[in-house]
Amino acid sequence: MKIAYFAWVRERIGKSEEIVTPPEHVRTVADLAEWLKGRGEEYAHAFAEPGMVRAAVDRRHVKPDAPIAGAAEVAFFPPMTGG
Amino acid sequence: MKIAYFAWVRERIGKSEEIVTPPEHVRTVADLAEWLKGRGEEYAHAFAEPGMVRAAVDRRHVKPDAPIAGAAEVAFFPPMTGG
Amino acid sequence: MADIRVQAADFDVAAEVAAVQAGAQDVGAVVTFTGVCRSDGGRLAALELEHYPGMAEEEIARVAAEAERRWPLKGLCVIHRFGLIRPGENIVLVVTASAHRQAAFEAASFLMDYLKTRAPFWKKEHLADGTSGGWVAPRQEDDEATARWE
């Protein structure tokens, strides 16, 4: 599964994307964020403030309880500031 | 006192402006319209529908009860359709 | 500050936007409204716009001053044409500039609502079949649109 990071989430983690294979109990976007937090300080820092990181599954905005089964790409990013 | 007419008020009366000297009892815009109606069929036609003709005194929108004392120019016209 | 013109000639939206931006600092949002003559499905050959010279400019200036009182505008331009205007041709332009988008949007919308019901212009239709379609009647929706700002 490809994971993409943007803006300060990308800066804190230190990479813009990576391929990961989460264990089977990681079922939702929230599970995935929690699992990523355990991978190192940089991840813990990126996901430190609860609710501050948004997610997209296959390029669509989703809520934390969205399932990731079958997803090709999950992205994490701060609230958007476009326009 | 100069009186100006626009759009179908102008067409019905058959002129775009004229100089009139209304008698002293003609104090408001409504009085003036009523007085003009007595000047001929074309005026009666222009002011036939009550409330359909709008007025401006010295280039400012006014209500029918607005005084005309001291006015240099009174205009009568249909509801506006600009924009 | 407002640039107000009543003219027979067409206008160039890009040039007016550039002029508004050139005269202002720290503009973050520019909204333009262009009113265009419709053919009404081919029914219309042209609109003839009559106006009250002098009062048209003054009344637009009063509406523009009210918009500047209500919103923190950095630039404002209103151009209203008169004379014979054919389908596809421009009738009216409003340009508003502000630091943020809401002021620019609301002021432009306010200006158009007030121009529709307060600016002394009247439209007469010339039909494609060569006859006159008569004077355009005011729209109830326009009065209601103006009322929401009261």
Added chain:
Amino acid sequence: MADIRVQAADFDVAAEVAAVQAGAQDVGAVVTFTGVCRSDGGRLAALELEHYPGMAEEEIARVAAEAERRWPLKGLCVIHRFGLIRPGENIVLVVTASAHRQAAFEAASFLMDYLKTRAPFWKKEHLADGTSGGWVAPRQEDDEATARWE
């Protein structure tokens, strides 16, 4: 029908308006919104706009499709830039065309509110003193502006 572009290059408002009008019949109202980079009183040297390639286009297309469901639009164009943008330069353009002004105004305002809170773009400040001002924080007002359309 909507013309959607995410690009580093600048855009030409007049050309986009002409393209929208050329592709539509009986347009009576054209609204443009141009978002411009502010200097914030000289504090800012530039904004760096990061975006999510692919999703940016798709999300704008979803918002545009929703606008077309809600309002009777005759033309619609959205262009959002990314990369380094300096004060006074354009960031985003929305053009809406409709028979009547209210649809064009509301759709443009709706699109901007949704672009602000849903389009995957992030702004980083580069300050005039050479330092980084960090990532722009989302504005509460923008969330509230989006909420009024729900």
